[in-house]
Amino acid sequence: MTEVSGLVVEDLVVEVHGTPAVKGISFELGRGSRMGLIGESGCGKSLTALALMGLLPHGVTASGRVLLGGRNLLDLSDREMCAVRGNDIAMVFQEPMTALNPLMRVGNQIAESLRLHRGMSRAAAAARAVELIERVQLPEPDRTARRYPHQLSGGQRQRVVLAIALACDPAVLVADEPTTALDVTVQAEMLRLMDTLVREEGASLLLITHDLPVVASICEELLVMYGGTIVEHGDVATVFDSPRHPYTAGLKASTVLERTDGNSRLATIPGRVPALGAFPGGCVYRNRCPRADDACRTVPLLTAPPGSRRRAACHHPIESDQSLESGKASA
Amino acid sequence: MLIYFVRRLVILAVSLLAASVLVFTLLALLPGDQAQAMLGVNATPEALEALREQFGTNRPFTERYLDWVGGLVSGDFGTSPLSGVSVGAEIVDKLGVTVPLILSGMALALLIAVPLGVLAAVKSRTLLGTVLSALSQVGIAVPSFWLGILLITVFAVKLQVLPSGGFTGWEDLGGAAQSLLLPALVLGVAQGAILMRYVRSAVVEVMQEDFIQTARAKGLSRSQALTRHALRNAAIPVITVLGLQLATLLIGAVVIENVFGLPGLGRMLLQDVGNRDLLKVQGTVMVLTAAVLLINFLVDVVYHAVDPRLRSKA
Amino acid sequence: MTSVADAPPEATADVVATGTGKPHRRWNLTLVAGATLVSLVVLTAVLSFLWTPYDPTRVNPAQTLVPPSSTHWLGTDHFGRDIVSQLLVGARTTLFVGVVAVTISAAVGVPLGLLAATGRRWISEPVMRVLDIVFAFPAILLAIILAAGFNASTLTGMIAIGVANVPVFGRLTRAGALQVLQSDFVLAARSYGRRGVVLMVRYVLPNIAALLIVQASVSFAHAVLAEAALSYLGYGTPPPTPTWGRMLQEAQNYFVVQPMLAVWPGLAIALSVLGFNLMGDGLRDALDPRLRGR
Numbered sequence: 001m002t003e004v005s006g007l008v009v010e011d012l013v014v015e016v017h018g019t020p021a022v023k024g025i026s027f028e029l030g031r032g033s034r035m036g037l038i039g040e041s042g043c044g045k046s047l048t049a050l051a052l053m054g055l056l057p058h059g060v061t062a063s064g065r066v067l068l069g070g071r072n073l074l075d076l077s078d079r080e081m082c083a084v085r086g087n088d089i090a091m092v093f094q095e096p097m098t099a100l101n102p103l104m105r106v107g108n109q110i111a112e113s114l115r116l117h118r119g120m121s122r123a124a125a126a127a128r129a130v131e132l133i134e135r136v137q138l139p140e141p142d143r144t145a146r147r148y149p150h151q152l153s154g155g156q157r158q159r160v161v162l163a164i165a166l167a168c169d170p171a172v173l174v175a176d177e178p179t180t181a182l183d184v185t186v187q188a189e190m191l192r193l194m195d196t197l198v199r200e201e202g203a204s205l206l207l208i209t210h211d212l213p214v215v216a217s218i219c220e221e222l223l224v225m226y227g228g229t230i231v232e233h234g235d236v237a238t239v240f241d242s243p244r245h246p247y248t249a250g251l252k253a254s255t256v257l258e259r260t261d262g263n264s265r266l267a268t269i270p271g272r273v274p275a276l277g278a279f280p281g282g283c284v285y286r287n288r289c290p291r292a293d294d295a296c297r298t299v300p301l302l303t304a305p306p307g308s309r310r311r312a313a314c315h316h317p318i319e320s321d322q323s324l325e326s327g328k329a330s331a
Numbered sequence: 332m333l334i335y336f337v338r339r340l341v342i343l344a345v346s347l348l349a350a351s352v353l354v355f356t357l358l359a360l361l362p363g364d365q366a367q368a369m370l371g372v373n374a375t376p377e378a379l380e381a382l383r384e385q386f387g388t389n390r391p392f393t394e395r396y397l398d399w400v401g402g403l404v405s406g407d408f409g410t411s412p413l414s415g416v417s418v419g420a421e422i423v424d425k426l427g428v429t430v431p432l433i434l435s436g437m438a439l440a441l442l443i444a445v446p447l448g449v450l451a452a453v454k455s456r457t458l459l460g461t462v463l464s465a466l467s468q469v470g471i472a473v474p475s476f477w478l479g480i481l482l483i484t485v486f487a488v489k490l491q492v493l494p495s496g497g498f499t500g501w502e503d504l505g506g507a508a509q510s511l512l513l514p515a516l517v518l519g520v521a522q523g524a525i526l527m528r529y530v531r532s533a534v535v536e537v538m539q540e541d542f543i544q545t546a547r548a549k550g551l552s553r554s555q556a557l558t559r560h561a562l563r564n565a566a567i568p569v570i571t572v573l574g575l576q577l578a579t580l581l582i583g584a585v586v587i588e589n590v591f592g593l594p595g596l597g598r599m600l601l602q603d604v605g606n607r608d609l610l611k612v613q614g615t616v617m618v619l620t621a622a623v624l625l626i627n628f629l630v631d632v633v634y635h636a637v638d639p640r641l642r643s644k645a
Numbered sequence: 646m647t648s649v650a651d652a653p654p655e656a657t658a659d660v661v662a663t664g665t666g667k668p669h670r671r672w673n674l675t676l677v678a679g680a681t682l683v684s685l686v687v688l689t690a691v692l693s694f695l696w697t698p699y700d701p702t703r704v705n706p707a708q709t710l711v712p713p714s715s716t717h718w719l720g721t722d723h724f725g726r727d728i729v730s731q732l733l734v735g736a737r738t739t740l741f742v743g744v745v746a747v748t749i750s751a752a753v754g755v756p757l758g759l760l761a762a763t764g765r766r767w768i769s770e771p772v773m774r775v776l777d778i779v780f781a782f783p784a785i786l787l788a789i790i791l792a793a794g795f796n797a798s799t800l801t802g803m804i805a806i807g808v809a810n811v812p813v814f815g816r817l818t819r820a821g822a823l824q825v826l827q828s829d830f831v832l833a834a835r836s837y838g839r840r841g842v843v844l845m846v847r848y849v850l851p852n853i854a855a856l857l858i859v860q861a862s863v864s865f866a867h868a869v870l871a872e873a874a875l876s877y878l879g880y881g882t883p884p885p886t887p888t889w890g891r892m893l894q895e896a897q898n899y900f901v902v903q904p905m906l907a908v909w910p911g912l913a914i915a916l917s918v919l920g921f922n923l924m925g926d927g928l929r930d931a932l933d934p935r936l937r938g939r
Contacts, residue, residue, distance in 0.1 A: 055547055058456060079552065086550035093548075098541035101560050102640055112559070113549040148639040164549060342774070349778050354790075361794020472919035474870055474890075476877050477911035480897050484904050582783040586874050590897075601878060604793045612793050616786060623781040 006031040006204055007052070007089070007172050012064040014047045014056065014228075019277040021047050023228040024064065029172065034198065034205040036215030036236065038251065039225035042273045045208045048225070049176045052206070053091050054081040068172065087117040090165035092194075094177040096158035100149040106160045107133070107145025113167040132163040137193060155186035162194060169201055176208045191218055212255045216240050224248045227274075227284030230302055234310030244312040244319075246289050283315065291316045335635055343628045350620045351403065355396050358613050399613070408614040413606060418614040422596065426618075428498060429588070429595035432511055432518070433580050439519025440526055440576070447523075448530025453557065455535055464531065470524025475583055479517045479590035486513060496592035514591045518583050522576050529572045533565035540564070567638055574630030578623040676927025679862075682920025690740050693733035701730035702885040710903050719909055722892070723899055728906070731887035732913055738888045739869055739917060742803050742881075746868040747861050749807025750814050755857065757811070758818025759845050762826060773819070776812040784809035784871040785878075792880045799882040806871045810864050817860055821853035828852075855932035862925035866918045873914045889914050 007029040014022035022044040029035050039045050051062040054073060066073040068088055073081065093099045101109060110132055111125035120128065126145070133141040136159040149157055158178065165173055175194065179187040195218040198205045207219055215222055215236060222239045224232040224247065232245040243249040250269040271288040274280075283300050286292035295315045302313040402409055408418035451463035487495030493513055499506035537543065538561050546556040585597030592598070596615060603611040635641045698718070705725030713720045719728035757776065761769040782790075788797070788805035795801055825831055826849065834848050875881035876890025884891065889910040896906035 053548055055544060082550045082552050084550070085548055091548045093541060093545060095541055099545045101542040101546070101564070103563050103638065104560070109545075112546075112551075116550050150640045161545065164545065346774065346778055346781075349774075350781060353778065353782075357790055358793065361791075468919060468922060469915070471922060472866070472915045474873050474877075474893075474911065474914050474918075476874060477893060477907070477914065480893060480900065480907045481911070483897075484900050484907065488901055488904070578781070579783065582785050585785060585789075586878065589878055600789065604789055607793065609793065612790070616790060619786060620781045623783075624778075627777070627781070 006033070007206070008065070008067040009052070010065040010067070012048065012051060012062065012066065014044065014051050014060060014062045016047075016276060017059050021060075021228050021276055022051065022062075025225070025228075025230045027223055027230065027233065029204045029206055031171070031204055032199075032202050033221065034195075034207065034219045035221040035223060036219035037206060037208045037223045037225060038210060038212060038215055040210055040251075040269075040273050042276070043225045044228040045210075045225055046176055049091065049174045049206070049208055052172075052174055053085060053089065054078070055085075055091075083117070086113050086165075086170070087168045088170055089172040089174065090168070090170040092158070092161050092165050092173065092175040092178045095181050096154050096161055097181065099161050100157055102149055105146050105148060106152070106157075110145075110160065110163050110167055113164055117168045128167075129163075132167055133160070135166075135197065136160070136163045155182050155190060158182060158190055159193070162190075162197070166197055166201060166203075170203055172204045172206065173198055174206045174208070177210070178207070179214060180209070180211070187214075188217075194218070212240065212251055224251070227279040229284055229313060230311075231285065231314070232310075232312045233302065234308075234312075238310060242318075244310065244317040245285075245314045246291050246316075246318060247285050248312075249318055283313075291318075335641075336632060339628060339631055343624060346624050347621055348400075350624060351400055351617060352396070354613060354617050354620060355399060358609055358616075359392060359395070403617065409610050411608055411611050413608045414611075418611050421599065421611065422614055422618055425594065425596040425599050427501065428511075428593055429581075429584055429597065432514055432588070432593065432595060433577070433584050435511060435515040436518030436522060436580055436584070437577060439515055440522035440580075441573075443519060443523030444526035444530050448527040449534055449557075449562070451527065451531040452534035452538065453553075455531070464528075467524045467527040467531070470520055471528070473521070473524075475517050475521040476586050476590045478520060479514065479587055482513050482517060483591070496590075498593050510591075510593065514587045514593060517587055517590075518580060521583060522580055526569070526572065526576060529569055530565070533568045534561060537561045537565045563637075567634065570634055570637065571630060574626050577626045581619055581622060673927070673931075675923050676931055679920050679923030679925070679927050682916055683924050686736050686740065686917045686920060689733055690736040693737055697727075697730040697733050699727035699730045701726060701734045701887045703727075710899060710906075712903070713905070720903065720905070722895060722906060726887075728892075728909060731892055732889070732909060734887045735889040735892065735910065735913065736917075738799065738876075738882050738886060739872060739914075742799060742806065742872040743865045743868040743921075745803040746806035746810065746872075747864050749804065750810035750864060751857065751861060753808075754811040754814025755818045755850075758815040759822055759849065761815065761819045762822035762849075763845075769819075772815070776815045779808065780812040782809060784867075785874055785880075788871075788875050788880050789878075797875075797880040797883060799886075802872055802875050802881045805875075806868050809871075810867065813864060814857070814860060817856060818853060821856045822849050825849045825852045855928075859925050859929045859932065862921050862928055866921035866925065869914065869917050869921065 009028070010026050011024045012022055012026070013020055013024050025044075025048065027035070037045055037048065047056070047060065050056050050060075052066055052073070054076070056062055062074055064074065068084070073084060073089075076084065100106065107126060107129045110129035111120075111122070114120045114125040114128055115122070118125075130141045130145050133144050138144045138156055138159050144152070144156075149160070152160065158181075162178075173194075178194065179190050182190060191214060194205070194207075205219070207215060209215060219236050222232075222234060222236045223230050224239070224243075224245060226247050232239060232243065232248045239248060240252065243252055247269070254269065269288055270290075274287070280287045281299075282297040283289070283292065286296040289296070291314075293316070298315075300313045300315050302311045304311045399409065406419060408422065410417055411421075447463055447467070451460050451467070454460035454463070483495045486493045494506075494510055496510075498510045501507050534557075538557065540561075543556050543560060546560045547553070551559065584595065585600060587593070588595040588597040589601060596619070600612065600615045600619075603615065703726060705721065708717070708721050708725040709723050711717055711721045711725075717727050717729070719732070721727055722731070757772055761772040761776075763769065784806040787809050788802050791797075791801040791805055822845070831844070831848055834844060839848065872881055872888070873890035873893075876888040877894045879891070879894065881890060882888050892910040893907060893914075896903070896910070900907050
């Protein structure tokens with residue numbers, strides 16, 4: 001495996017049939033760091049993940065730079081990218097029920113990756129697959145390897161998917177809503193397992209979710225995405241405690257109220273995520289934002305106040321002492 | 332798996348039994364008295380009665396049915412009162428033409444459908460894919476007997492490279508193959524066009540499945556994902572269709588044998604219907620129906636063997 | 646249909662994002678092409694009632710097997726009958742048989758399918774098994790059996806084709822109904838006491854109507870093919886009424902002299918079948934966007 005420092009994304013644009021869905025985002029995922037990417041559905045999170053993997057569907061194109069180990073992945077041919085996928089950068093998908101080939105024993109599905117990238121023999125790959133099954137803490141690794149996906153529960157399948165992703169010790173693991181489809185009781189275990197393994201491997205993790213507490217539980221850094229742009233970036237604790245962007249505040253408010261008081265009306269952000277291409281000009285959030293005014297007709301830059309690493313793209317950022325109030329306001 | 336197999340076997344047996352009742356009843360209830368047909372309207376009642384006695388058609392319905400089915404089980408299809416030949420022997424004789432015709436037709440259909448269908452699926456967004464889809468639509472719409480007539484016109488009448496019909500018998504192997512070439516081709520094109528559509532849609536559908544994305548994320552190329560993961564999954568719906576196709580192929584053969592004058596089961600059936608040789612018709616229809624049911628049974632069993640989800644459910 | 650309206654915004658975004666939403670132009674073309682061909686056949690049949698160049702059954706010994714000319718646009722057959730006139734009237738038979746056969750299939754198959762979907766095993770199992778057995782009798786075989794007793798006629802052909810396709814409608818209806826019965830809005834309807842015939846007619850049928858319409862179009866294509874084959878074999882509509890299938894059968898004896906005689910009826914059959922199949926495909930795409938491109 002090539003020595004990789006981390007993942008650098010510069011000005012990534014993803015266009016769906018010519019309409020930009022991800023509008024030039026940049027971030028840096030340091031080696032061994034764990035970053036959360038959060039936002040509502042339709043804000044471009046999954047497209048970002050697929051763009052990193054070079055797995056965008058037909059009619060969807062990516063431009064900009066995705067640097068891994070000194071190479072721009074977007075410049076690679078599909079053939080070159082095949083050597084990177086699963087080897088340097090791997091992915092865990094949202095839907096464990098459908099992410100595995102129903103006609104293939106799970107052990108073989110894990111071994112396939114090893115045979116492909118490591119050139120292992122059938123027997124060696126099979127043995128390693130059993131070890132990996134053990135690492136993702138599935139019971140009876142030997143027997144489990146010989147099982148078909150339908151014989152496993154959703155949580156168990158997601159562990160298999162994780163084992164496939166980690167088989168070749170990738171430098172970067174992209175996890176797209178890895179716990180959303182799981183039972184609540186299994187979610188925490190799965191997150192803990194992913195956290196442990198990523199730590200042990202020294203891999204970097206990009207965790208995509210719409211669930212703020214999930215990010216808070218295992219990530220260090222947080223990216224908040226809306227309308228194809230990054231609206232806020234900083235370390236998890238700070239952003240979570242005192243969001244500067246009204247969208248982040250709205251997300252947090254909906255989560256916090258939901259968790260603390262089941263009887264009160266759920267806090268929601270007014271309106272819904274516009275369809276692709278229907279976001280307003282200027283600040284993408286201004287049609288739903290309680291703070292929007294004429295200044296928001298121009299695109300806000302993602303900037304940090306002096307002496308801080310926290311960046312937010314807002315003309316009227318919330319100052320720390322206001323955040324609680326804003327949370328209530330939108331409730 | 333075993334439980335499933337046994338259960339399916341019981342269903343097959345019951346279906347065969349029901350089909351035999353249906354075939355027998357249908358033909359017994361049809362108007363038209365064989366004796367009358369043979370002797371004409373001027374026959375005396377005594378002569379008619381004598382002939383009915385000889386045919387056994389004056390015996391009670393259930394007795395005749397049990398007789399017939401009892402014979403079927405031991406492989407005895409009875410003797411045609413009209414021609415005096417053993418129905419079973421005739422059927423076996425004709426199967427010597429029909430079975431090779433159907434099998435070669437199926438083989439050609441697969442040779443056409445699988446590569447073209449996969450290609451049409453992989454290239455579904457390109458001009459080639461559209462052209463291939465359009466071709467299969469045309470292939471489905473063209474009646475097989477028309478295609479047969481056109482091929483005869485071109486290859487037998489104009490170019491004179493192949494016989495226009497008839498069958499020389501298996502003693503002359505080359506001649507037999509030549510006689511079967513055009514009919515098999517016609518069956519193959521007709522069925523291949525239909526099958527190709529199923530192959531295409533099965534592959535297109537499977538290639539959109541999440542596990543293909545997982546395979547790609549592992550580092551498999553598109554073609555590796557296709558061959559290692561998609562094709563086997565796509566095979567499941569195609570196998571089902573294949574079984575149903577074999578059944579339609581059987582009927583297609585009835586028509587095609589008549590286009591090419593091949594002495595097979597289908598041609599015999601039509602002649603027997605024309606002659607009102609009901610016992611032979613009954614036997615032939617029963618064989619065709621049993622073949623369809625048997626094929627469906629085999630398809631179900633294969634289907635369960637291929638798909639582990641069904642295998643363990645039993 | 647409700648599911649589309651209630652879908653969260655991500656659903657629409659997903660369709661765009663995965664690129665499965667094809668440009669609309671494409672299915673429209675299929676539908677338009679199919680509907681055009683079908684209308685052509687229908688118009689031909691209608692026209693044949695009002696006008697044909699000649700009496701299609703008029704035998705003219707002086708003008709047998711003449712090549713196409715200004716008097717006989719596509720020539721005449723071995724009896725001197727005008728080909729164009731026969732083709733026009735043949736469209737009638739084709740459509741008539743198709744309409745009646747598909748009506749029989751749907752009228753018997755849909756209620757049976759609904760019955761089999763109601764869930765009680767002792768009723769659904771026998772119904773499905775009977776359909777399986779009927780399924781083992783293809784249309785042509787049934788027609789031939791019927792012809793062994795009755796004289797082959799348009800009626801025996803229609804009944805055979807219709808009955809043979811009952812299992813197709815039965816199975817489709819059952820599968821569709823089972824799916825609809827599991828959906829939330831049916832559960833809701835059940836929870837406030839809707840059941841039996843009312844549930845089936847008011848809730849289930851409208852939701853599988855699209856499936857059935859598509860199947861009707863495809864079955865129509867099958868019926869046209871089966872009718873043509875039966876006429877060709879001499880088990881369909883008897884002479885002198887012209888049918889495309891029998892025109893082909895007669896042409897086969899004369900293709901050394903007039904090979905084109907075998908081309909026109911075949912073309913007519915193929916275009917009709919193509920039309921109904923394309924229309925079915927186009928309708929499927931138009932009525933059920935989820936299946937687009939499959």
